[in-house]
Amino acid sequence: MVPVAAPPIADGTVITERDRIVWVGPRAHAPKGGRDEALGERSILTPGLVNAHTHLELTMMRGFLEDLPFFDWVRTLTRVRAEVVRPEDARDAALLGVAEGLRSGITTFGDTGDSSAPFDALRSLGARGIAYREVFGPDPAEAAAALARLQASVAEMRKDATPLVRVGVSPHAPYSVSNALFSAVATWAAKEALPVAVHLAESAEEDALVQRGEGPFADFLRSRGIAVARRAPGSVPLLRAVGLVRPDTLVIHVVRAGAEDIRAIANAGCGVAHCPVSNAKLGHGAAHLGAFVAAGARVGLGSDSMASNNEMDILAEARVALLQQRVRAAAEGSAPLSARAIFRLATLGGAEALRLDAEVGSLEVGKQADLAVFSVDLAGAPAPDPVAALVFAPARARVTRVIVAGVERVQEGRVQGFDPAVAGRVDACAARLAEWRRAQLAR
Ligand SMILES: [Zn+2]
Incomplete structure (x- = not known):
């Protein structure tokens, strides 16, 4: 976990209540109770x-x-x-x-x-x-x-x-x-x-x-x-x-x-x-x-x-x-x-x-509670510094979850509530732009 305002914590835990962070620290000291989710090995938890x-x-x-x-x-x-x-x-x-x-x-x-x-x-x-x-x-x-x-x-x-x-x-x-x-x-x-x-x-x-x-x-x-x-x-x-x-x-x-x-x-x-x-x-x-x-x-x-x-x-x-x-x-x-x-x-x-x-x-x-979870592929790096891993090898960091104000907005890499048809319409608009430009250049 990378709290940013404090040094990284191995096996860190964040506890949220509704839209707020109520506890941050090593997992071993975290108060018990409530829903508990493990993010798994090779996961890095950061602020959004x-x-x-x-x-x-x-x-x-x-x-x-x-x-x-x-x-x-x-x-x-x-x-x-x-x-x-x-x-x-x-x-x-x-x-x-x-x-x-x-x-x-x-x-x-x-x-x-x-x-x-x-x-x-x-x-x-x-x-x-x-x-x-x-x-x-x-x-x-x-x-x-x-x-x-x-x-x-x-x-x-x-x-x-x-x-x-x-x-x-x-x-x-x-x-x-x-x-x-x-x-x-x-x-x-x-x-x-x-x-x-x-x-x-x-x-x-x-x-x-x-x-x-x-x-x-x-x-x-x-x-x-x-x-x-x-x-x-x-x-x-x-x-x-x-x-x-x-x-x-x-x-x-x-x-x-x-x-x-x-x-x-x-x-x-x-x-x-x-x-x-x-x-x-x-x-x-x-x-x-x-x-x-x-x-x-x-x-x-x-x-x-x-x-x-x-x-x-x-x-x-x-x-x-x-x-x-x-x-x-x-x-x-x-x-x-x-x-x-x-x-x-x-x-x-x-x-x-x-x-x-x-x-x-x-x-x-x-x-x-604005959080991002990165899953890192760092074969051959047994004990990576999480910050160096994110900054120097961003292509190997895959976002798995994103939470904004306590609400999960990305799950398993998918944006919640996003209509996939939007991407096709943006492609179509890009094609019209390209056509306009070709016509301009042909003048
Ligand atoms: Zn600008």
Whole structure:
């Protein structure tokens, strides 16, 4: 058992009552009584994993936009969402995304979405999370209208919020949101106590736009008649200027951040969603994870969407994050992170980034009963360190059971209440996307 807040316990036991953990410790000392289930040899019991950043409604885009430059990737994604993806496609994609996440041991999702589909999917499959509703608007003249639309969407979603699934807002990114809209959302979200998520400091193209008013995003905005000027010395200073460097903000990516930016993020208590596979796959680089951790930032791991990562697997993210960090640490002569430190980010760190750590992220008395059980195939490893086994050989860890708030959501690897027909419909949507793209390329 890996409690995360304490060292691993061989033959550990967790006792739950309804939705809470009431006892954690060695099996030999566990109080008797109640239903008792042995998980068996080669099983590792952990807190449910936390995916601090994803886009569940884009699950149909696995493999859709391979090997495109970032601007073309963003533009194609935006166009296909507007021209091909229907509301029912987004609903199916979000359900399939939650199911894939649960099946890989994720119990808490930080999702940013342009519809209520992720929010609905999380609730319907019994997962936990924050659904950050996205808002776009690069033209400052449209800020008031964009804010009004966001307010209406959020009001609808909030009627159905539950203790497990809450609502937040996501002014998307500096290249898709004007300073006026950022500021308006910042003021309103603070008044409404809504958590905020922002894609930040992700790419060289974003830097060019923010720092110099140049590059493909600047050209595109000008082509639409939007005035573009240098906005700030960097994306973190821009976020500070619009009032969003604050504790209820989750900043996503922050690949292109200097020491001062990292200190500002950590000191303000912002959450950080580190998405190593997405950032590497899109060619953006790697956020300076060691520096964020050393600065005491609230860092979690995120898979990002299927459009930039072909799977949702937080253990796989942890492995890549740790290997990248150790390569960088070796080059810089700084300290490498341990497997336990990275596993902490995949659980409690993610909960901290989303400010849900009072409830989830570790196996501790009083916390929510969010549990994952991994069965590990480690022939030839007679006494493996369970954390090293999960972090360094994630492909050998199979999720057998997942419990959220005391309710079993994955049994024998199967997601409870998930309609298998959804996967077929997502496949059909993916085929329509591919056809649309072929037609575009043939032009
Ligand atoms: Zn994202």
